[in-house]
Amino acid sequence: MTTTPLKSWQCDRCPDLITDPDMSLVMWRREDGKFTDFLIVHKSTDGRSCDPGSRAGYQESVELSNFLGDTGVALMLSWLSMGPVRGVPDTNRVGDLDKFVDLFRRLQVPWYEEARPRFQDEETQHWLGDTNEYYPYLPDTLKRTAEGRLGGR
Ligand SMILES: [Zn+2]
Numbered sequence: 001m002t003t004t005p006l007k008s009w010q011c012d013r014c015p016d017l018i019t020d021p022d023m024s025l026v027m028w029r030r031e032d033g034k035f036t037d038f039l040i041v042h043k044s045t046d047g048r049s050c051d052p053g054s055r056a057g058y059q060e061s062v063e064l065s066n067f068l069g070d071t072g073v074a075l076m077l078s079w080l081s082m083g084p085v086r087g088v089p090d091t092n093r094v095g096d097l098d099k100f101v102d103l104f105r106r107l108q109v110p111w112y113e114e115a116r117p118r119f120q121d122e123e124t125q126h127w128l129g130d131t132n133e134y135y136p137y138l139p140d141t142l143k144r145t146a147e148g149r150l151g152g153r
Pocket residue numbers: 011012013014015016041042048050
């Protein structure tokens with residue numbers, strides 16, 4: 001497999017891979033003021049129409065490149081807490097924590113994006129259904145999940 005983790009993402013709105021972080025967007029909706037329903041999509045250029053737009057409630061978007069590396073960690077953590085500088089309590093802006101962690105892992109944890117389509121597969125459930133909370137999301141486990149090697153093959 002020639003895939004390099006954290007370099008390409010499956011667009012949530014078309015069958016094609018995203019390979020240019022400057023030509024794609026992370027988008028989300030607000031529900032009661034909180035962020036939810038995160039999407040990773042191609043920008044609407046070159047005839048693409050992956051961006052669902054504000055009519056579908058996706059009024060907020062930031063280029064995917066901002067979510068990568070250390071800067072991306074800092075950006076996404078600021079959604080959970082503004083921290084000590086602003087000194088305002090209870091500043092969580094994330095409405096759905098599971099959807100947020102899915103987004104965070106897609107953009108930060110090596111091999112999560114590649115393994116993601118296989119989480120419901122019989123083989124994945126067989127080998128990982130009974131493990132502890134973090135084992136399925138370790139980069140090595142994710143790589144073996146992506147490559148269909150969980151059985152030790
Ligand atoms: Zn697309």
